Amino acid sequence: MCGIVGLFLKDKKLEPELGAMVAQMLDVMCDRGPDSAGFAVYGAGTPGFVKLTLRGPAGTDFSALGAEIGHLVTPRDTHAVLSVPAAEEATVRAALARIAPEVRVVGAGARMELYKEVGLPADVARRFKLETMSGTHAIGHTRMATESAVTTDGAHPFSTGPDQCLVHNGSLSNHAGVRRLLAREGLPVTTENDSEVAAAYLTYRMRGGDSLGEALEHSLDDLDGFYTFVVGTESGFGVLRDPIACKPAVMAETDGYVAFGSEYRALAGLPGIESARVFEPEPAKVYFWDRAA
Amino acid sequence: MTDATRFDLASAPLRELNSALHKLSADTNETYWKVANPAGRHAVAAGLDVPVTVEIDGPVGYYCGGMNKQARIIVNGNAGVGVAENMMSGLVHVKGDASQAAGATAHGGLLIIDGNASARCGISMKGIDIVVKGSVGHMSAFMAQAGTLTVLGDAGDALGDSLYEAKLFVRGSVAGLGADCVEKEMREEHKALLAAKLDAAGILGEVDISEFRRYGSARTLYHFHVDNVSSY
Numbered sequence: 310m311c312g313i314v315g316l317f318l319k320d321k322k323l324e325p326e327l328g329a330m331v332a333q334m335l336d337v338m339c340d341r342g343p344d345s346a347g348f349a350v351y352g353a354g355t356p357g358f359v360k361l362t363l364r365g366p367a368g369t370d371f372s373a374l375g376a377e378i379g380h381l382v383t384p385r386d387t388h389a390v391l392s393v394p395a396a397e398e399a400t401v402r403a404a405l406a407r408i409a410p411e412v413r414v415v416g417a418g419a420r421m422e423l424y425k426e427v428g429l430p431a432d433v434a435r436r437f438k439l440e441t442m443s444g445t446h447a448i449g450h451t452r453m454a455t456e457s458a459v460t461t462d463g464a465h466p467f468s469t470g471p472d473q474c475l476v477h478n479g480s481l482s483n484h485a486g487v488r489r490l491l492a493r494e495g496l497p498v499t500t501e502n503d504s505e506v507a508a509a510y511l512t513y514r515m516r517g518g519d520s521l522g523e524a525l526e527h528s529l530d531d532l533d534g535f536y537t538f539v540v541g542t543e544s545g546f547g548v549l550r551d552p553i554a555c556k557p558a559v560m561a562e563t564d565g566y567v568a569f570g571s572e573y574r575a576l577a578g579l580p581g582i583e584s585a586r587v588f589e590p591e592p593a594k595v596y597f598w599d600r601a602a
Numbered sequence: 603m604t605d606a607t608r609f610d611l612a613s614a615p616l617r618e619l620n621s622a623l624h625k626l627s628a629d630t631n632e633t634y635w636k637v638a639n640p641a642g643r644h645a646v647a648a649g650l651d652v653p654v655t656v657e658i659d660g661p662v663g664y665y666c667g668g669m670n671k672q673a674r675i676i677v678n679g680n681a682g683v684g685v686a687e688n689m690m691s692g693l694v695h696v697k698g699d700a701s702q703a704a705g706a707t708a709h710g711g712l713l714i715i716d717g718n719a720s721a722r723c724g725i726s727m728k729g730i731d732i733v734v735k736g737s738v739g740h741m742s743a744f745m746a747q748a749g750t751l752t753v754l755g756d757a758g759d760a761l762g763d764s765l766y767e768a769k770l771f772v773r774g775s776v777a778g779l780g781a782d783c784v785e786k787e788m789r790e791e792h793k794a795l796l797a798a799k800l801d802a803a804g805i806l807g808e809v810d811i812s813e814f815r816r817y818g819s820a821r822t823l824y825h826f827h828v829d830n831v832s833s834y
Contacts, residue, residue: 553721553740553741554702554720554721554740557682557683557701557702572663572682573642573661573663573680573682574641574643574663576642577641577642577661587661587680587699588699589699589701589702591739592721592739592740
């Protein structure tokens with residue numbers, strides 16, 4: 310089944326509330342996916358710096374690790390965000406691999422932070438204090454596993470490029486073939502999860518010059534199966550459903566935000582929802598919103 | 603009308619509402635129920651079998667009014683997947699939009715949708731009358747066996763795929779017809795039938811019956827045909 314949510318803010322005044330709004334949406338989606346949860350938040354960035362989201366085993370001392378690496382680290386439970394000058398990213402990654410091989414870089418970007426864990430989504434959101442986070446947009450996922458095991462690696466979102474991430478409800482039937490294509494193109498997919506293949510496919514298209522919208526258009530031709538995707542980039546937020554609209558999706562738009570939920574229940578607690586334009590995204594139609602536009 | 607029996611889903615569980623509605627006897631005096639704060643909950647007022655009116659103020663989730671018999675269920679908002687699924691009799695009236703599979707498999711009663719219905723509206727319908735004032739999505743009336751689907755707006759792709767004997771009336775454009783679905787002549791008897799359905803939906807005279815086209819089964823898929831043997 311799985312539940313997915315997304316929130317793209319148009320009103321700057323709502324930005325401090327982003328995390329609290331998304332936490333509430335994820336909470337309602339617990340019964341669509343109780344196995345694991347994750348979310349990506351596009352928060353503040355520092356020009357010239359890259360945020361690396363790290364994940365380590367329970368009990369990892371991220372503060373000590375940050376001190377050793379020599380950069381600012383903000384721990385949140387099993388994850389931490391390390392802020393490093395963009396020019397030093399490669400050096401820092403190499404140092405991390407050497408000093409703390411058990412710690413993995415799970416997301417990177419100017420503004421994106423990515424958190425995911427096994428467990429009931431409401432608990433996962435609380436562990437990472439999602440409700441305290443601010444930002445411009447966020448996507449989240451509650452997983453009921455079908456195609457691969459319930460592991461943290463198999464939880465969504467998947468990030469395969471800087472500031473890019475994807476959540477997926479559905480199952481892809483040609484992911485093995487796409488996986489081989491991506492491997493040939495130098496974009497190895499690290500997990501067995503079909504959704505990571507979709508994320509890497511979009512990264513592959515955008516690396517080749519596609520906009521997010523164009524990359525989503527191409528996925529209609531190249532990805533086969535059932536899917537509703539919600540995708541985030543540094544400045545944008547996109548939605549795509551497969552041509553037969555197998556998986557549920559409902560959206561709401563106000564002057565303040567664009568919100569996505571697998572079910573209306575996920576949107577019911579948002580401010581001003583009573584007067585929002587509520588609609589179902591049409592099958593095989595690419596929707597995206599961009600802050601830069 | 604008697605005073606409404608009020609139920610607030612923000613302060614009491616849905617199971618309590620449905621349980622109270624299921625316990626009503628045919629001669630109950632509580633014939634008018636007002637339900638507040640549905641907030642997209644699933645299966646609101648499902649499984650009723652009494653001639654009462656339930657008015658729900660706000661959007662409902664999946665299967666609202668599912669399996670309904672006798673009751674009149676009014677939704678002042680949008681409805682999620684499978685509204686009035688498997689309805690036997692009575693009325694479900696959605697004042698907003700309906701999601702996929704509205705009226706699926708329903709045997710009887712009337713489903714009115716003031717807005718649009720998305721994909722697979724009336725899938726496998728078996729006798730229900732559905733009137734959609736807006737448009738319907740793709741694969742509507744898929745394998746529809748009996749009843750009528752009346753659409754004042756447009757129909758999406760593959761309308762009436764593998765249709766049996768349901769009658770489809772569409773006023774606007776049809777993106778495409780499904781397998782074995784064809785346009786048929788609109789004779790006087792069909793105009794009378796359509797008029798009766800519009801009347802039941804309270805909109806007779808508001809739309810011009812001559813603007814509708816009728817679609818039905820070409821009946822070529824009813825029986826195995828030996829020429830198709832290689833297809834199996």
